[in-house]
Amino acid sequence: MILVTGGAGFIGSNFVLDWLAQSDEPVVNLDALTYAGNLENLASLQGDQRHVFVQGDIGDFALVAGLLAKHRPRAIVNFAAESHVDRSIHGPEDFVQTNIVGSFRLLEATRAYWGCLDATEKAAFRFLHVSTDEVYGSLAKDDPPFSETNRYEPNSPYSASKAASDHLVRAYHHTYGLPVLTTNCSNNYGPYHFPEKLIPLVIHNALAGKPLPIYGDGQQVRDWLYVKDHCSAIRRVLAAGRPGETYNVGGWNEKPNLDVVHTLCAILDELSPRPDGKPYREQITYVTDRPGHDRRYAIDAGKIERELGWKPAETFETGIRKTVRWYLDNQAWVANVTSGAYRDWVGKQYGAQS
Ligand code: NAD
Ligand code: DAU
Numbered sequence: 001m002i003l004v005t006g007g008a009g010f011i012g013s014n015f016v017l018d019w020l021a022q023s024d025e026p027v028v029n030l031d032a033l034t035y036a037g038n039l040e041n042l043a044s045l046q047g048d049q050r051h052v053f054v055q056g057d058i059g060d061f062a063l064v065a066g067l068l069a070k071h072r073p074r075a076i077v078n079f080a081a082e083s084h085v086d087r088s089i090h091g092p093e094d095f096v097q098t099n100i101v102g103s104f105r106l107l108e109a110t111r112a113y114w115g116c117l118d119a120t121e122k123a124a125f126r127f128l129h130v131s132t133d134e135v136y137g138s139l140a141k142d143d144p145p146f147s148e149t150n151r152y153e154p155n156s157p158y159s160a161s162k163a164a165s166d167h168l169v170r171a172y173h174h175t176y177g178l179p180v181l182t183t184n185c186s187n188n189y190g191p192y193h194f195p196e197k198l199i200p201l202v203i204h205n206a207l208a209g210k211p212l213p214i215y216g217d218g219q220q221v222r223d224w225l226y227v228k229d230h231c232s233a234i235r236r237v238l239a240a241g242r243p244g245e246t247y248n249v250g251g252w253n254e255k256p257n258l259d260v261v262h263t264l265c266a267i268l269d270e271l272s273p274r275p276d277g278k279p280y281r282e283q284i285t286y287v288t289d290r291p292g293h294d295r296r297y298a299i300d301a302g303k304i305e306r307e308l309g310w311k312p313a314e315t316f317e318t319g320i321r322k323t324v325r326w327y328l329d330n331q332a333w334v335a336n337v338t339s340g341a342y343r344d345w346v347g348k349q350y351g352a353q354s
Helices: 010-022 039-045 061-071 085-090 093-115 119-124 157-176 198-207 227-240 257-271 302-308 316-329 331-337 341-353
Strands: 002-005 027-031 051-055 075-078 126-132 180-185 187-189 212-215 221-226 246-249 254-256 284-287
Touching (some): 002 010, 010 227, 039 331, 051 061, 075 093, 075 227, 085 093, 093 126, 093 157, 126 157, 126 227, 157 180, 180 227, 187 316, 198 257, 227 302, 257 284, 316 331
Parallel strands (some): 002 027, 002 075, 027 051, 212 284
């Protein structure tokens, strides 16, 4: 079996669902169920013996050590993290705690467990750390995309905390020989994406008749990847990646934010027109920019394609259409996650403009 952390979040829950759709290998899913964790994402697995959910913190050494001793996983996939850049600007503490201290304790518990495996199990074991392209910092307009050899230049408390965890993972391989793999992926989108992030926020606000907030001039560039493609890349790296290596994962889909929002508005105009017949793009509102906002991310995904034969299955056009349809078909899910604490966050971040 494998141990997945953060498997009730956006990417983690997609990963668990896809994993169990394609294999019978059981998953132990350790998730603290912060505001971003949602067991409703995994409702289709209710009663499925192959999925064991445990609520808990990756930073709880005793809990993790107990889970490893009991379930004896052959691999760990670490998704658990605080993941929202804007939240890291308002309150970096949780990011340091989970992304750095939590990852460190998880590595320590893993090292202790791995050290006691027999030689065959030891050689087969993998610790896969899911990281981000944001660790590389910001690109100028004509810079080549990030490759695995780019310098780490994180600019936000979020990316700095992820960079720190990547360094710890690297050190555990170099120093202790732990068979680690690291993936650095670009911006994901798709089902179960929490509506604090650009794409689901815009879909949600558009349908609710609210402003579509564009930070600054909206010309910041992100490289978008459909979440199921990220999950397939992780499965491929877990199966065939070389221990100690890092793999960049991306969709070759660089887009300025304003173009993404225009695309979302056009698809919504077609699939769910406004009652007054006007275009959704009329709801676009320019708001104060994110402090320290990275201008451009772009991923060179050549290494994972060359060495492991992985390529994304979706283009941005097919993936974004699927995503809008998913949100239209799952309004109850959106309504459940946008109550309570979510409203407090929106008030804090967007103030009177929300
Ligand atoms: P998310 O915020 O949607 O989910 C994070 C999950 O981790 C939640 O279920 C939460 O409850 C859980 N969690 C948080 N702190 C925990 C702790 N201390 N112990 C156990 N569980 C904890 O995040 P996501 O977008 O699904 O991202 C998953 C991972 O992928 C993160 O490591 C993130 O840095 C990385 N990543 C995300 C993207 C993206 O575009 N979303 C891109 C590249 C990499
Ligand atoms: O690049 C990978 C990263 O992508 C992941 O590591 C992070 O976990 C994930 O949150 C994401 O970070 P971003 O900051 O790029 O994603 P976000 O959806 O928050 O913002 C995307 C872009 O849209 C960014 O340039 C900021 C802008 N934006 C965002 C929001 C929420 C707006 O213009 N308005 C908004 O209201």
